Amino acid sequence: MGSRRNFLSTVASGLATTLAAPGTVLGANDRLRVGIIGPGARGQEIMHWAIACPNIDFVAAADIYTRRLEQAKAIAPNIKTYLDHRYLLDDKSIDAVLIATPQHLHCEHFTAALAAGKHIYQEKTMAFTVAHAKKMREAYRNAKGRVVQIGHQSCSSGQATDAVRMLAEEPMGKITFIHMCQYRNTPHGKPQWSRPVYPDMNSENILWKQFQGDNPERPFDANRYINWRFFWDYSGGNVYENMCHQVSFWYKAMKLQIPKSVSMTGGLYLWKDGREVPDSMCVSMEQPEEMIITWNSGFGNDKLGVTEDVLGDDGTIQKGNQIRYTPQRVNVKDKAEKIGSTITAPQAHMQNFFDCIRNGGEPNCPFELGFRTSIACRMAVESYRQQRMVKWDAAREEIV
Template sequence: MANRRDFLGTVMTGAALAAAGTTATAKSAGRVIGANDRIRFGLIGAGARGQEILKPAIACENVECVAVADAYTGRFAEADKIVPGVKTFQDHRKLLEDPSIDAVLIATPQHLHARHFIDSIAAGKDVYQEKTMAFDADDAREMRNALDGSGRVVQVGLQWNSSGGVQKIRDRVKAGEVGKPTLVETHHFRQPTHGGWVRPIPDGFDPSQVDWNAFQGDAKRVPFDADRFFNWRFYWDYSGGNVFENFVHFAAFWFAVLDLDVPESVVSSGGNYLSPKMNVPDVFTVTMKHREGVLFTFTSMFGNGYYEPGRTCLFGDKGTVVHTLADVFHVVPAGKREELPAPKGSFKNPTPQHLANFFDCVRTRSEPNSPFDIGFRSAVACRMAVEAFRRNATVRWDPATETII
């Protein structure tokens, strides 16, 4: 697990086993789940987000969590509190060997998504893949290659696409209420510095509890660092900062509403002014130019909560859609200015509905609300934003070679 060559070797081994029809893979891939059958799932990555999705997952109808995998054994006791008696593994591949597991939820750090996704597909499991789906364009293509022809159901953890707002706003746009949309303006502000992401080192922490090589994956090799492990969102080696944490949700939502492809070009600028513990910026803007004739902007700020919980405006020549992450929206006709009141007590995270949609699609073999394609497009757009920021230059997408240039 030391480098990309080892990673690809693992992938090829998994693909070869799948083709050969090993017992575990054959049983997982071949099981037909009926409408009343119980779905057995495993969780890969039992940190904060993993536990957040585990709780509503086990509340879904007729499902059962049977195993949890994490590079840090200190999380096993926390998982056991949520699912008493759950099996635990430090190596995710051991979980995938269980032929009774139908699906996996993957909530590991972003740089590990491709590894865990590809191994899961090769093992014949349906996948709920947390966002941002892929760390870079290479990973996105490798994940797509693994998925093609597998017959697996994939839901990407872009839960706002299960809120109902996508279809409602799309219908209003298609009805011509905003005319020709040409600008999407989005914001995500948080009052705490460091985005509220600071994770303290647990009391009594012992580095021997962590499989450091497994955590590093294909990132550059560095000596063990507890801060890198617990606060991985602060480091470019493992994270895309708030681009990968929250911009991706806006991108996926409006890409679905407007049927936008990967942007033609992206520019990004900003800095880190109040959050010195982070490598990633705490104030920045992203501007994406789309071939469909739409300009898409995102502004992120830590240290100020003015735009919380994330107000968005879609501007057309006949009207404007004002939308919030509480899934409240209003269409304002051209020539009028009407502010949407800030929601009070109406914020409802649609993660439970998103997980329920995934399990329903595992049974019916239908396409989920956030399928692989929207995960691919939004992940590449996010990587373009990161590359534009780090290069301090405009980056472009070459659709012929599917590379960022």
Template sequence: AEASGSRATVYEDHRKLLENKDIDVVIIATPDHWHAAQVIDAANAGKDIYVEKCMTHTIQEAKDLVKAVKVNKVIFQLGHQGRQSEIHKKAKEIVEQGMLGEITLVQTFTNRNRPTGAWQYDIPEDASPKNINWGRFLGKAPWREFDLKRIFRWRCYWDYGTGLSGDLLTHEWDGVNLIMGTGIPHSVVASGGIYYWKDGREVPDVFQVAMEYPDRDVTVTYNATLANSFRRGKLFFGSDATLDLTGGLNVFVDKNSKRYAEKIKSGELRLLNPLLAYQAQSGRKIEEITSATEKWTIDKGLLYTFTPEGRMVNTTMLHLKNFFDCMRSRTPTDCNEDIGFEEAISAHMATQSYLQGRKIVWDKVRKEIV
């Protein structure tokens, strides 16, 4: 704001900001435990809303948030900018055309190996109770003594964050949901632990998740470690071909495919060569991106994409443009509250499975976990 020649008004309480009749839209980038309350207050004030993932901190909050958005008829966008990636759009077309055959397994992952990638963010030297409103940060979270780590590294604690489920799994899950329309899984099993970052955190740094969709005959897996940066695979395994979205898009024919059997036999299709390839980020070296988060996000197509004409564009800007366009047209966004509800429930099912040490099942009639 200062760079543009003006000064932004600072509010200690978001409700005071919402009283301003000149404000039409809010963008919420607060810790997860504040998302629902601020979205609901904004919706009740008639503001259109863009909020970061994970949409909410709990399952009940997800229900309350969706109700508030719909009752107040405001426009809502959840910040899954990967929906603007050309790679995801091409992948959706491939799946819908049946090029892969019957997809029975989808594999996704997150590998990071830097302190910032494990949410060990720098703590300002001058940070203290004198310039931080501790009670306001906590909100409805349980009372604890002032702790700078809990403020600046809040993702490491269940009171404020949603761990790997809400921060990183949701990106992968949303990509799969966009491509296949899988929605909320029937059941989820998750396991893991704190195996490397022994810094007092509560959330796991190794996390394994299996989501079952028996009505779709498919399992979606997510595997994460915050102590290794080797790139594994984002793969869609079909009976006729495999779709590889690991840093690009490649389709490889299965050697035992029935659909492509004749072309394989004739030599028209070579198994070692992709049936189809699409590199939306060609020419952009990952090494040129400096931060650990940016290295991960550009590799996932979460920072940049390329238009069909070859122009590189920022996916977050495209996602915001979609939001603003929908504000004007009063039509649903690309990641509206209904999609956000599916995202939140799927993430919370994984979290609860890990915390409770059991399989979590979603009752889609009662909209509860059992």
């Protein structure tokens, strides 16, 4: 495994790219030059999505851990690699940047990429805090003509198409509840999210100061680095990992706004492995549209799986492996059940991002949807940590 010193020559070569001419206006079939900040496990997955799209040149990767750069080169052998993302952003020939860093670093990398004139595919959850969300919004509004796609990929799924169609064409009546759940299980001794600490995870191969972001300085800790999802400094727990996807799907389909109030209860009932974020939780969100959204999640049993049920007094939409409309027979006698059938490729969300860069139009998960979803998720985390219900002050745009 190479050390930081092995990548210093790459940094030097990257300086020359700052002289490249800025990209011109793209046509529908022009090739896009793409880089990534944060090619970890998730970052490598979305790299594959991008490479699967036509007319894409994947040219650069930046990460603070040398192993990740080597893994990125295994996927795209001709890329340039950087330990400092600023060198990647200095390359004026790069059109678009994928950002898949830990959640507490999203704001830093997002605002820097926009300032460098890049289009952005920003992994979820978009913003770590309300302050970050506002700062990202200001940067986005100031970056005219830049496309931003938030990585809630289900917004580009066939189920999203079917959900919108069902809501428009089938009688639902007054929708008062959305019940959502997300349950997982793992073998004994293999905690959810836990990653091994490898011998090369040391201060020579990881830029620890850059990883900490705007958190208080701590001594180097390889476990905190690789298992960042365990800790509040860097993570919103499963709210930010999975609730965000389910919330964003229905926020988009039903054009829902930031909740009026949110409460979250739960705890560390199963995995006593030093993590801070809960493994069992229940969230209740009161929507301004006169609707309650609930989300239950746990890591100790997967029987209930991942489901969402939209409940109206005239009909129900159930979303799991399939999406299905069922009429409420007490009020609707003449409608049949319907099952969604629209199919999309795994890289559909990434393709939508590139299509919007070339052709214009709003991406399937635009910035404002990512903003509303981020605030809803932060409200849940704040409720849990403060052990009380929290409310959204829409005038001041603050959690109170």
